[in-house]
Amino acid sequence: MDQINKKAASPILVISAFAVVYIVWGSTYFFIQMAIQDFPPMLLGAMRFFAAGMLMLVWALLKGESIFNKSSIITSAVVGILLLVVGNGVVIWAEQTLPSALVAILVSSAPIWFVLLDKPNWGVNFKSKSTLAGLAIGFIGVVLLFGEQLSSMLADNADRSKIVGMLLLIVGAMAWSSGSLYSKHHPSEGSPTANVAWQMIIASLVFLPGSLLNHEFDKIQWAQISVQAWLALAYLILFGSILAYSAYVWLLQVRPATQVSTYAYVNPVIAVLLGILFAHEHISALQITGLVVILGSVLLINLSKYRGEKAPEPQEDENPVAKPEKRLFSKARAAV
16 A cells, blocks of 8 residues: 555655645744743644644535545544653643753654664665665754754753653653654554544644643633744644644655654754754854754665665566566556
8 A cells, every 4th residue: 555655646746745835833842932922832732733623624525525434533533642642742741841952852752762663664664775764864853953952952950841741742752753653554444634634633632631630721811822822833833733643644654754854853953953043143164063863864765765665676587588578568568
């Protein structure tokens, strides 16, 4: 099934989907921090994913797609809880106490978990030296990118909440990788749009009990929420969830998981570049080194997969007499 999907996927669509995941998700660190200034974390997750899920479900209905498929909804529930509730939820929670630089470093461990947890592809991934080297180098690049911020934070005594946040981010990266691999190896039969919609809606419903237990509805002051926070929420719904998340789920079905996981290395790069362009932030020589290392690691991972796909297929018939006949047949078939 994976091979069929890879051949059917348009290269332009694949490149566009990667661009969306790389760029849009790279900007969500900033918008999450902007939104949680006024929205409590669990309520933010519930609102974001419920709104995005309902919009996608309505879109599926307008296209005449079937939205109620029991097996697909069950699969969507597993994927939605692992990716959105655990994986994304801990990012929202951690950004209350941790700087986005440290969050980006811990989230960037996801590609490593992709390789370790993807048991069906162990034989391929662990034999590819360039893939393993690319994953290791990419993580080193992210550490270099945020090395100065990390060292300044560790210079201070980290309180307990920060340590808990760091541990949760590692668990979140593992959950995100697990959910992504489950989605790849258990493709749903229903409408792709409806499947993604159910993932978000179910995730939003799981966020609600956490919000209630944390008494977030009692704490929030709706009248005092800034326009900036509402706009950040709207960006997260339309671009972060509907556009980028849909592109990510689609990429998992048509590209190798290790290749798709490179988003975790590129997102911090985009976050830094956006800060330079729009917030006039300074970039140091160490950060430039980190950027170059990360881009090199992504190239290593993609180069391995490209070579694997372009490798010539072994000849089934080594009879030299039959070869001209096979070439004529191939040409005739190509002409048809």
